[in-house]
Amino acid sequence: EAQVTQNPRYLITVTGKKLTVTCSQNMNHEYMSWYRQDPGLGLRQIYYSMNVEVTDKGDVPEGYKVSRKEKRNFPLILESPSPNQTSLYFCASSLAGAEDYGYTFGSGTRLTVV
Amino acid sequence: GENVEQHPSTLSVQEGDSAVIKCTYSDSASNYFPWYKQELGKGPQLIIDIRSNVGEKKDQRIAVTLNKTAKHFSLHITETQPEDSAVYFCAASGAAGNKLTFGGGTRVLVKP
Numbered sequence: 254e255a256q257v258t259q260n261p262r263y264l265i266t267v268t269g270k271k272l273t274v275t276c277s278q279n280m281n282h283e284y285m286s287w288y289r290q291d292p293g294l295g296l297r298q299i300y301y302s303m304n305v306e307v308t309d310k311g312d313v314p315e316g317y318k319v320s321r322k323e324k325r326n327f328p329l330i331l332e333s334p335s336p337n338q339t340s341l342y343f344c345a346s347s348l349a350g351a352e353d354y355g356y357t358f359g360s361g362t363r364l365t366v367v
Numbered sequence: 368g369e370n371v372e373q374h375p376s377t378l379s380v381q382e383g384d385s386a387v388i389k390c391t392y393s394d395s396a397s398n399y400f401p402w403y404k405q406e407l408g409k410g411p412q413l414i415i416d417i418r419s420n421v422g423e424k425k426d427q428r429i430a431v432t433l434n435k436t437a438k439h440f441s442l443h444i445t446e447t448q449p450e451d452s453a454v455y456f457c458a459a460s461g462a463a464g465n466k467l468t469f470g471g472g473t474r475v476l477v478k479p
Contacts, residue, residue, distance in 0.1 A: 257410075286466065288469075293376070293471050293472075294471060295371075295373070295456060295469040295470050295471040295472050296411070296456065296469040297469070298466050298467075298468075301466055311466060312368070312468075343410050343411070345410075355401050355413045355416055355467075356401075356403075356411075356413065356467065357413075358403075358410030358411050358412070359410050360408075360409055360410050361408075361409070361410050
């Protein structure tokens with residue numbers, strides 16, 4: 254089944270403890286992106302990647318890192334999480350750019366930082 | 368950058384009635400406008416999209432209209448059913464094609 258898989262689905266952590274949220278897609282998509290969803294703010298882009306080893310900042314990149322060493326994987330790294338990063342996170346992928354094909358989203362990761 | 372505003376934030380309709388969600392965008396270069404439906408506990412799912420060279424598109428009970436001059440687009444759901452209850456997001460993509468900018472979302476509740 255074609256899908257975007259995120260892990261974990263739920264995560265509670267403490268301020269300052271490094272964490273990684275994994276994202277993997279099995280559709281051979283070139284484009285991948287991370288969004289965070291907050292009430293009333295919709296989805297805001299954190300980082301995106303047009304292809305392997307090519308990443309760029311979205312609208313809210315502060316406090317996050319990403320890497321794209323393989324086409325299928327695009328992990329989101331929080332080096333020192335803070336409470337304002339408590340949010341619902343979505344990974345998305347697309348065959349090429351978002352404009353041409355739209356996104357396939359993962360099921361989300363709900364992160365709580367205390 | 369692009370800014371997308373979506374209204375209303377919540378919408379309650381009686382089963383069988385129509386629902387309309389409206390969005391405005393700021394970047395006149397935007398040319399792709401998808402709509403996503405998010406059910407509880409799931410990621411958003413693409414339900415319909417429209418490109419700037421088209422004014423209207425229909426798919427069964429859902430339709431989207433685009434007014435490029437006024438920079439707004441709308442989602443219309445006819446004969447609403449309980450399974451239409453969800454959060455709906457509009458989005459716009461600019462010429463760079465490297466991201467979608469989303470509206471704030473509309474929570475739709477269809478009452479039986």
